[in-house]
Amino acid sequence: MKIISHAGRIRILRQFAAGAAFAASFCLLGCAENSPMSSGGTGTPTPADVSAVVTVCNMTPDGCSQNTSFSLATIRDLSVHVQWTNVAPGTQTQTLQLLDPAGGSYQVTNSSFVVAEGSDGQASTDVLIPIRGSMITQRQITGTWTVKLMLNGKPFSSQNVILQP
Amino acid sequence: MRTSLICLRVFCATLTLASLASGLPARERVVIQKTTTNAQLRGGSIYLDQQNANSSAGGGVLQVRARNTLLQHSLVLFDLSTLPNIGVKQATLTLHISSPPSATRTYGAYGVTSFWTQNASWNNRATGANNVSTAWGAAGGDYNATATDSETVTNASTSLAFNITADAQTWYQGTANYGTLIRDETEGNGSANNVQTTFNSFSDGTQAYRPSLTVTFLQNVQNLTATPGSGTVTVSWSYPSLIGTVLTGEAYAGVVILRRAGAPVDKNSAPTDGTAPSALCSTVGSGTLVFVGSMTNTSFTDNSVCGGLTNGTQYFYKVFMRDQANYYTSNGVDSTFTAEIGAVPGTTQTLAWTAATHSYNLGGGGLIPGTQMDFGSDTSQLFSINLATGTRAYPPVALGGTVSARPPILDSTVAANGVQVAYVTAQDGYVYAIDTSTTGNGQILWQTNLSTIGTNTGNAFMGGAGVQVKAYSGATYTPAYDTVITGTHFAGTATGNSIIGLNGSTGATLWTTTGGVGVNPAMDMVNSTPAVDYVNNAIWVTTQSNGSSTQPNLWKLNPLNGNVIWTTNIGSAGDIDSSPTLTQFGDVLFVGADNGYIYAVNPAATSGATALLASYNAGDGPIKSYPYVVSSNSPFSIVFTTNTMVQAVSFNKNGNSFTKLWSSQTFTSPSAAVVDFYTSKIYIGTGSDYVYELALSNGAVTGSRVVDTGNNPMYIGDPSLDLVLNRIYVTTTTNDQRTYAYSIPF
Numbered sequence: 001m002k003i004i005s006h007a008g009r010i011r012i013l014r015q016f017a018a019g020a021a022f023a024a025s026f027c028l029l030g031c032a033e034n035s036p037m038s039s040g041g042t043g044t045p046t047p048a049d050v051s052a053v054v055t056v057c058n059m060t061p062d063g064c065s066q067n068t069s070f071s072l073a074t075i076r077d078l079s080v081h082v083q084w085t086n087v088a089p090g091t092q093t094q095t096l097q098l099l100d101p102a103g104g105s106y107q108v109t110n111s112s113f114v115v116a117e118g119s120d121g122q123a124s125t126d127v128l129i130p131i132r133g134s135m136i137t138q139r140q141i142t143g144t145w146t147v148k149l150m151l152n153g154k155p156f157s158s159q160n161v162i163l164q165p
Numbered sequence: 166m167r168t169s170l171i172c173l174r175v176f177c178a179t180l181t182l183a184s185l186a187s188g189l190p191a192r193e194r195v196v197i198q199k200t201t202t203n204a205q206l207r208g209g210s211i212y213l214d215q216q217n218a219n220s221s222a223g224g225g226v227l228q229v230r231a232r233n234t235l236l237q238h239s240l241v242l243f244d245l246s247t248l249p250n251i252g253v254k255q256a257t258l259t260l261h262i263s264s265p266p267s268a269t270r271t272y273g274a275y276g277v278t279s280f281w282t283q284n285a286s287w288n289n290r291a292t293g294a295n296n297v298s299t300a301w302g303a304a305g306g307d308y309n310a311t312a313t314d315s316e317t318v319t320n321a322s323t324s325l326a327f328n329i330t331a332d333a334q335t336w337y338q339g340t341a342n343y344g345t346l347i348r349d350e351t352e353g354n355g356s357a358n359n360v361q362t363t364f365n366s367f368s369d370g371t372q373a374y375r376p377s378l379t380v381t382f383l384q385n386v387q388n389l390t391a392t393p394g395s396g397t398v399t400v401s402w403s404y405p406s407l408i409g410t411v412l413t414g415e416a417y418a419g420v421v422i423l424r425r426a427g428a429p430v431d432k433n434s435a436p437t438d439g440t441a442p443s444a445l446c447s448t449v450g451s452g453t454l455v456f457v458g459s460m461t462n463t464s465f466t467d468n469s470v471c472g473g474l475t476n477g478t479q480y481f482y483k484v485f486m487r488d489q490a491n492y493y494t495s496n497g498v499d500s501t502f503t504a505e506i507g508a509v510p511g512t513t514q515t516l517a518w519t520a521a522t523h524s525y526n527l528g529g530g531g532l533i534p535g536t537q538m539d540f541g542s543d544t545s546q547l548f549s550i551n552l553a554t555g556t557r558a559y560p561p562v563a564l565g566g567t568v569s570a571r572p573p574i575l576d577s578t579v580a581a582n583g584v585q586v587a588y589v590t591a592q593d594g595y596v597y598a599i600d601t602s603t604t605g606n607g608q609i610l611w612q613t614n615l616s617t618i619g620t621n622t623g624n625a626f627m628g629g630a631g632v633q634v635k636a637y638s639g640a641t642y643t644p645a646y647d648t649v650i651t652g653t654h655f656a657g658t659a660t661g662n663s664i665i666g667l668n669g670s671t672g673a674t675l676w677t678t679t680g681g682v683g684v685n686p687a688m689d690m691v692n693s694t695p696a697v698d699y700v701n702n703a704i705w706v707t708t709q710s711n712g713s714s715t716q717p718n719l720w721k722l723n724p725l726n727g728n729v730i731w732t733t734n735i736g737s738a739g740d741i742d743s744s745p746t747l748t749q750f751g752d753v754l755f756v757g758a759d760n761g762y763i764y765a766v767n768p769a770a771t772s773g774a775t776a777l778l779a780s781y782n783a784g785d786g787p788i789k790s791y792p793y794v795v796s797s798n799s800p801f802s803i804v805f806t807t808n809t810m811v812q813a814v815s816f817n818k819n820g821n822s823f824t825k826l827w828s829s830q831t832f833t834s835p836s837a838a839v840v841d842f843y844t845s846k847i848y849i850g851t852g853s854d855y856v857y858e859l860a861l862s863n864g865a866v867t868g869s870r871v872v873d874t875g876n877n878p879m880y881i882g883d884p885s886l887d888l889v890l891n892r893i894y895v896t897t898t899t900n901d902q903r904t905y906a907y908s909i910p911f
Contacts, residue, residue, distance in 0.1 A: 059656040059657060060657075061658050077656035091303045092310050093307065101878070102876070102879065102898075102899040103899070104525065104901075104902065105543065106898070107567055109567075110278040110307070111307075112279065112303040112307035113303055114303040130625055133692025133693075134692075135527040135880070137742070138789050138790070139880055140834060152311060153309065153311075
C-alpha cells in the first residue's frame with residue numbers, strides 16, 4: 001500500500017493496483033459489505049458513468065471492523081473508504097460531509113486526487129473521522145448519521161451510519 | 166493636541182451626518198495588494214515546479230508552464246483581514262506579466278482546496294517547524310476540478326485578470342480561504358506545450374507589479390441590537406464608515422430586514438441583487454420582509470408589522486444593507502455572515518449578539534475576556550470574534566484540519582514570545598500558533614506537523630493544548646519560552662500514542678513521550694487537554710486505557726523533558742476522556758473518568774500507587790469535559806456534568822472525603838458547566854434549545870435563555886465565561902451553526 005498523500009486525515013491512493021490491494025486488506029480485516037453508488041441519484045447515469053463504492057468501519061488497533069451500525073461505547077474512529085471508478089482524467093476533489101441525525105453538517109473533509117490520462121479512471125480515498133472522545137460520544141449524539149459524498153462540489157450519493165448508545 | 170483631537174471628532178461627526186443625509190456611497194471597492202501599509206501577513210505567492218518536485222521553488226517570481234514533466238503552477242493567497250464583515254459582489258485577481266508566453270495560451274484560475282505553506286513544493290503542500298512535510302492529495306496542488314475563470318494570454322499581454330467572485334464569496338460564507346491556483350488549461354506532452362509565462366510575485370520590488378485582488382462589496386450594519394417590549398421588538402443599528410473607494414453613481418440606500426420566529430433566518434435567505442425589495446410581509450427564503458428603510462432610519466420597531474408579535478416567542482432579525490442599485494449585504498444567494506440579532510418580546514431576554522459561522526463546534530472558545538474569543542470549527546477554520554460587537558475581528562483563519570478543542574490564548578503581556586497567541590490543535594495532526602491580535606490579524610506564526618510519530622501515521626488532536634507559561638513558572642522552569650503540550654489521538658494503536666512538548670516561540674519539538682518506547686508504559690489515545698502544575702512542576706495528562714483497569718490513564722510528566730514521573734490507572738477506572746483540573750494552589754488534582762467517578766489525587770505523591778486520595782461515584786455516566794473547582798481552599802466545591810445532570814460535591818482535604826452537595830434536575834444532553842464565582846451561578850448548554858442558569862448553592866434552575874427552536878434537535882456547546890463584559894458565549898450545531906452571546910446573570 002503506497003500512501004500518496006495526506007490531506008488532513010485523508011489518505012489517497014492514486015494507483016488502482018494499490019487501491020485494490022488496500023481494499024483487499026481492508027476486507028480481510030472485516031470489510032465484507034460494500035455499498036455501490038452511481039452518480040445522478042435518479043437512476044440515470046451520467047455520461048461518464050462515474051461510480052463509487054463506500055465502506056465504513058470502526059478503526060481499532062486490531063483492524064477496521066466494517067458495519068453500518070456502531071455502538072458509541074466501542075467505536076474509536078470511523079474510517080470511510082471510497083473506491084471511485086470511471087473518473088475523468090485530471091485533478092478531482094472529493095468532499096465528504098458527515099451529517100448529524102438532524103441533517104446538520106458535523107464535519108467536512110476535502111481530498112484531491114489525480115486520475116491520469118489513459119488510465120482506467122479508478123482511485124480511492126480514505127477518511128478517518130474521530131469519534132471516541134469527540135462531542136459525539138460526550139453528548140451521546142446517537143441516531144442515523146449520513147456520509148454525504150460529493151465529487152467536484154456536486155452531490156454524488158450518501159451512506160447512512162447508525163450510531164447507537 | 167487635545168484640541169486637535171476634539172476638532173477631529175467634531176469633523177468626523179459632521180461628515181457622518183452629511184453622508185447620512187445624502188446617502189452613504191455603496192458598492193465600495195478596494196485593491197488588496199502587498200504594500201508598505203498592507204504587509205499581507207496572511208497572504209503570499211509561490212509557484213510549484215514539477216521538475217524540482219520536492220523543492221520549494223520559492224516566491225521570487227510566479228511561473229506557469231504547460232509541458233508535462235516540466236509543469237509549473239502558481240499559487241496566490243490574499244490576506245483579507247481589512248475586510249472582515251462584508252458581502253462580496255465582485256473579486257478580480259490581477260497578475261502582472263514579466264515574461265509573456267511565446268504563443269497564445271489559456272490559463273485557468275482554480276480555488277485551492279487544501280492548506281499550504283509558503284515553502285510548498287510540487288509534491289508537498291505544507292511543512293512544519295519540525296521539517297516534516299505533508300503531501301498534496303494531487304501532486305501539483307489540490308484544487309477544484311473546474312476553473313473559476315479562464316483567460317487568454319498572448320505574447321503581447323502585460324497583465325492577466327481573472328474573475329474569482331464565486332470563490333471569494335464562498336470565503337465569506339463558511340469555506341476556508343486557501344487561495345487560487347493558476348495553471349495552463351492545456352497541459353500535455355510535446356514541445357508545443359513547452360510554453361511558459363512568468364508573473365511578478367508578492368515580493369516583487371515594484372509594488373505596482375505585485376498580484377492584486379480587487380474586491381467590490383457592501384458592508385454590514387454595525388452595533389446591531391434588539392430591545393424587547395410587550396408585543397414589540399425595537400431593532401437598532403448604525404452605519405459603517407467607508408473602507409474603500411466608492412463606485413460612481415451608487416449609494417447606500419438603507420436596509421432591508423427579514424424576520425423569523427423561533428430561529429434565525431436561514432443562511433440561504435437573501436434578497437436578490439439587482440432587484441428592488443419585495444413587498445412588505447412577503448416571504449424571502451425562511452424570513453418575512455418586515456422593513457425597508459432609508460439611510461435616515463437607524464431603528465425599526467416591530468409591533469404589528471406582518472402580524473403581531475407573541476410575547477415569549479423569540480424573534481430573529483437579519484439586516485441587509487442595500488444600495489441604490491439594489492445590491493445587498495450578501496454573498497450571491499447566501500447571507501451566512503449578514504448581520505442578525507434577536508429578542509423575546511414580553512421579557513427582558515435579548516441577545517448581546519449572534520455571529521454565524523456555518524460551522525459545527527461544541528468545544529467552546531478561548532477568551533481574552535472583554536476583547537476576543539477564538540474558536541475552531543469542523544470547516545478547518547479558526548474564528549475570531551470581537552466580544553464587544555460580535556463581528557469578526559478578521560476573516561476566519563484557514564487551517565489544515567477540523568479543530569475540536571478550545572484553544573488557549575495568551576495575552577501578549579503574558580506570552581514569552583510577546584504576541585497575543587492562540588495555540589490550536591487540529592485533526593490534521595498539526596499544532597498551529599496564531600497571532601490573534603488585531604495587528605497580527607490571524608497570521609500563522611508557526612505550524613508543527615505531528616501527524617506522523619514513529620510508526621503512527623495518522624495522528625490527530627482531539628484535546629486542546631496545555632501551556633506552561635514562563636511568566637507563571639518558578640525558578641525550576643529554566644527555558645526562555647513557553648512550552649505547549651498536547652497528546653495524540655490515533656485510533657490505530659491502544660498502546661503507542663504520544664504526548665509532545667513544543668517550544669511556544671518556534672514550534673520546535675522539545676520532547677516526545679510515546680507509549681511503549683523505552684521505559685514508558687503503554688499509552689492509549691489522548692482526548693483531553695493537559696493540565697500544567699506550577700506547584701509540583703509537572704504536566705498532568707489523562708488518557709484512555711484500552712478499556713483496561715491496569716494500563717495507565719493518568720500521567721505525571723516532567724515539563725522540561727517529558728520524562729514520565731509516574732503513571733497509574735487511577736481508581737482502576739479505565740478510560741478517561743475528560744481533562745484533569747488542579748485546585749488554585751495545586752494541592753489536589755481532580756479527575757473525572759468515563760466510569761462516572763470523580764477522583765481526588767495527591768499531585769505531590771511520589772508514585773501513582775499512593776496518589777489516590779478519595780473517589781466519588783456520580784452515578785450518571787461519564788464525567789464530561791472537566792471538573793470545575795469552585796473554591797480555593799479545602800473543603801473544595803467541585804461542579805461537573807454527567808450524562809443527564811449537573812452535580813456538585815465537596816472534597817475535604819483533611820479527611821480526604823467527598824460529600825455530595827446536590828444534583829440538578831435532568832437535562833437533555835447537558836454540556837460542561839462554567840461557574841460565575843461573583844454571582845454564584847452556573848451556566849450550561851443543552852441538547853434542547855436552552856442555555857440554563859443554575860444556583861451554585863443548590864443546583865436549582867434560576868433562569869434560561871432560548872437559543873433556537875427552529876433547528877431541532879440542536880446541541881449547544883460548552884459555554885465560555887466572560888467576567889469583564891459579564892456574558893457567556895455558546896456555539897451551536899445542526900442548521901443553526903452560530904455563536905450567541907448573553908448577558909449574565911439571566
